[in-house]
Amino acid sequence: MWPLIKILPAMTNFRFVAFAKYAGVASVVAALASIFLALYPLTPPCGGLNCGIDFKGGTLLEISTAPRAVDLSRVRSELGALELGDVQVQAFGAPSSALVRFQTPEGESSEQAIEEVKAALNSALGEVVFAKTEVVGPKVSGELFQNGLLALGFAIALMLIYIWFRFELQFGIGAVVGLLHDVVLTFGLIALLDLEFSLTSIAAILTIIGYSMNDTVVVFDRLRENLRKFKRMPLAEVIDLTINETLSRTIITGLTTILALGALAIFGGPTLFGFSIIMIFGVVIGTYSSIYVAAPIILLWGVKRGEEEAEPLPVRT
Amino acid sequence: MMTLSRWKIIAVVLAVIFGVLFSLPNLLPQQTLASMPGFFPRQQLNLGLDLQGGSHLLLEVDTEALRAERLVNTLEDTRVTLNGEGIAFTELRQLNGEITLRVTDPARRDDAARVLRTSLGTALAGTPGGRDITVRNDGPSGIRIAFVQEAMNAEAAKAVEQSIEIIRRRIDELGTREPTIIRQGVDRIVVQAPGESDPERLKNVIGQTAKLTFQMVDESADMAAAAEGRAPPGSEVLPSEDGMSPFIVVRRRALVSGEMLTDASQGFDSQTGEAVVNFRFNSIGARRFGEATAQNIGQRFAIVLDGKVISAPVIRGAITGGSGQISGSFTPQTANDLAVLLRAGALPAPLTVEEQRTVGAELGADAVRAGQISTTIGFITILVFMVFAYGGLFGGISVIALLVNALMIIAIMSVTQATLTLPGIAGLILTLAVAVDANVLIYERMRDEIRAGRNAIAAMDAGFSKAMSSIIDANVTTILAALIMFQFGSGPVRGFAWTLSIGVLTSVFTAVLVTQVLLALWFRAKRPKTLPIV
Numbered sequence: 001m002w003p004l005i006k007i008l009p010a011m012t013n014f015r016f017v018a019f020a021k022y023a024g025v026a027s028v029v030a031a032l033a034s035i036f037l038a039l040y041p042l043t044p045p046c047g048g049l050n051c052g053i054d055f056k057g058g059t060l061l062e063i064s065t066a067p068r069a070v071d072l073s074r075v076r077s078e079l080g081a082l083e084l085g086d087v088q089v090q091a092f093g094a095p096s097s098a099l100v101r102f103q104t105p106e107g108e109s110s111e112q113a114i115e116e117v118k119a120a121l122n123s124a125l126g127e128v129v130f131a132k133t134e135v136v137g138p139k140v141s142g143e144l145f146q147n148g149l150l151a152l153g154f155a156i157a158l159m160l161i162y163i164w165f166r167f168e169l170q171f172g173i174g175a176v177v178g179l180l181h182d183v184v185l186t187f188g189l190i191a192l193l194d195l196e197f198s199l200t201s202i203a204a205i206l207t208i209i210g211y212s213m214n215d216t217v218v219v220f221d222r223l224r225e226n227l228r229k230f231k232r233m234p235l236a237e238v239i240d241l242t243i244n245e246t247l248s249r250t251i252i253t254g255l256t257t258i259l260a261l262g263a264l265a266i267f268g269g270p271t272l273f274g275f276s277i278i279m280i281f282g283v284v285i286g287t288y289s290s291i292y293v294a295a296p297i298i299l300l301w302g303v304k305r306g307e308e309e310a311e312p313l314p315v316r317t
Numbered sequence: 318m319m320t321l322s323r324w325k326i327i328a329v330v331l332a333v334i335f336g337v338l339f340s341l342p343n344l345l346p347q348q349t350l351a352s353m354p355g356f357f358p359r360q361q362l363n364l365g366l367d368l369q370g371g372s373h374l375l376l377e378v379d380t381e382a383l384r385a386e387r388l389v390n391t392l393e394d395t396r397v398t399l400n401g402e403g404i405a406f407t408e409l410r411q412l413n414g415e416i417t418l419r420v421t422d423p424a425r426r427d428d429a430a431r432v433l434r435t436s437l438g439t440a441l442a443g444t445p446g447g448r449d450i451t452v453r454n455d456g457p458s459g460i461r462i463a464f465v466q467e468a469m470n471a472e473a474a475k476a477v478e479q480s481i482e483i484i485r486r487r488i489d490e491l492g493t494r495e496p497t498i499i500r501q502g503v504d505r506i507v508v509q510a511p512g513e514s515d516p517e518r519l520k521n522v523i524g525q526t527a528k529l530t531f532q533m534v535d536e537s538a539d540m541a542a543a544a545e546g547r548a549p550p551g552s553e554v555l556p557s558e559d560g561m562s563p564f565i566v567v568r569r570r571a572l573v574s575g576e577m578l579t580d581a582s583q584g585f586d587s588q589t590g591e592a593v594v595n596f597r598f599n600s601i602g603a604r605r606f607g608e609a610t611a612q613n614i615g616q617r618f619a620i621v622l623d624g625k626v627i628s629a630p631v632i633r634g635a636i637t638g639g640s641g642q643i644s645g646s647f648t649p650q651t652a653n654d655l656a657v658l659l660r661a662g663a664l665p666a667p668l669t670v671e672e673q674r675t676v677g678a679e680l681g682a683d684a685v686r687a688g689q690i691s692t693t694i695g696f697i698t699i700l701v702f703m704v705f706a707y708g709g710l711f712g713g714i715s716v717i718a719l720l721v722n723a724l725m726i727i728a729i730m731s732v733t734q735a736t737l738t739l740p741g742i743a744g745l746i747l748t749l750a751v752a753v754d755a756n757v758l759i760y761e762r763m764r765d766e767i768r769a770g771r772n773a774i775a776a777m778d779a780g781f782s783k784a785m786s787s788i789i790d791a792n793v794t795t796i797l798a799a800l801i802m803f804q805f806g807s808g809p810v811r812g813f814a815w816t817l818s819i820g821v822l823t824s825v826f827t828a829v830l831v832t833q834v835l836l837a838l839w840f841r842a843k844r845p846k847t848l849p850i851v
Contacts, residue, residue, distance in 0.1 A: 005708070006850075110670065111517065131677040131680040134674045200740055211795075213794035213795075214751070214794055217787065249758055252757045256699050260747065263698055268688065268691040268742075271739055
């Protein structure tokens, strides 16, 4: 029984490619649903995503009334009376803490708006500690949003170039389709769970891109080696063999990463919770896409197999 | 690959010594650290503002306002200059950033242009004979005054430099601990002030222009017109906070201005006991103020701060001593803040706060605690899992490699004083999880090679050499992602990218070299026929 690695079969023989068609359909459906969730309703700049102030501009206050619990409905009604734009109040971590977000009304400075809110909350709830204050102006939020999207685009482009350079164009395309799949599905998850979309989410997605690429590269590396080793084996079988050979590594690395991220989600406090959830999802989806998106794309596209094509057919006599 | 060359052992030993020595300051209490000998490293992890508490402000210098002010001043100078020369003109106005006017007698137009050319504007640095404005003829009797673009840009750049200097002086006066003030881009300034200072006060002290002028009140103005915002030529309507009337009409021309102050301090009025700001003029200011007050006894002058009248006292006699006091509705703290602002000087242009991120010290401490707990638990989970998966020997070796890795990351972060942010802690734990990957790749490769029929030593050798290309490729992709975060991200995200990059480099080192040396030592001691992972 111990070590665990001994009970994992030395060589698995799953026919992954045989299920690629169904997986492909599932992926396309999931991706389309994600795009819909992330974009609908088509309101700029964030659509269906719950944009934080990083990208929308406005003010965020983290309030604490410890040891008493925060009366959220009281906070809502008090702030509603101030006629601020788009007020959001949500519980955050301990019951004595809450997050308040609002937009600065037209023609008022953010300082004035914050002073008003602080005065209103102090008089309504008694002693309130303002643990965190974040203000993002409209100019900066626009820039952060643009930079965030640019960063995602550049990351994917850079990965394509790297894989193209290290492998072949087909591998690069397979890897990039896999990445797009992961990124789109992650956006879908963020929209579905109504997680805050912020700079930290962009960092999480970029890390997912790194991880998913890491996973794909390991599979591709072995695939390339096997393509050289088994020149006459049909491509589908080489892919199956490769995925089976790398399977135990995929599982062990995925498990350790998820275990570590799980600790972060449970004990890391409310700020890192959303981040950890996005990352755990990304690890799962990145592992899936290495097996069912990146590799089958190569199958779809075909690949040059060294001298195999130049090899003369056996002459019948 | 499995040969135990001397340089490999030396590299591993050096790395371990480095890791232990430079991560140690983080574990020792402050007093023990202070009593250590001189060679002992003292640098601890540099916590970001989200972990230690403090304020991050992104300010933008409003260079447009600078241009607008320059335009208004030039317009006023044009009026004064032409009146002084006795040249009649009409239609003096500003249009698309230029000033146009029409000389009543077309014969005197060239005279007017010549006078304006020499009296307006200043010489341009670097171009002999060049001036920062151009005066051109416009039709038979018109004149058009425009500003040279390069000169305006240079002026804006200078304004940003000056603003940084003034902000530094103001913050120093507040006694904030180690503020960082740096320029970002063309017209932005980043201020980072650690500690639990009141962010609203910090913003007020930094953001206030603090432009102080003394101007005569225009008593002749029509108050009904002034109520609608109209003032006679050469005068302006300003909002007033003196408690008497909501607005006051004052002469545009300042008698004395804030640059002529040499000192300002908070005090109390000897009669009323109110908080006031006492000030002292330099010699030019004292002379001008003395002359102006001597000529205008019985009239009112206005003390104007940032376009608002603070008070408008009546001049009872010539004030020649060069000092005075400003009273208004001050508390001791606001009077003190104003004194700080006046001492540090006025900002050349208004500043707007474009971004603010303030974290209370207590919340930061909570985040550090949560970070420590989750990192420790996450780390232990990984260690237990590795031993569980690969057994005491191979699992144990990867545990040692991982411990060395963690020490090296903390040591490098401490030595380079890279900022550790809350997302950075997430990056740290993620790095450790992914660092295992290199070990897993090597071990799995060894198992493959054993299956392919090789003996123990050949399998170990092949395990390392064949896994290398996967390890390198996999880690380069992570580094690429981190580089992009560094390029496009800000603050906490950069901290995350930095931690991730350091972690990738150390994990390749430890997973490959530390593991290799330990396995080689084991092999040399035991000469095993098979590996305990198949």
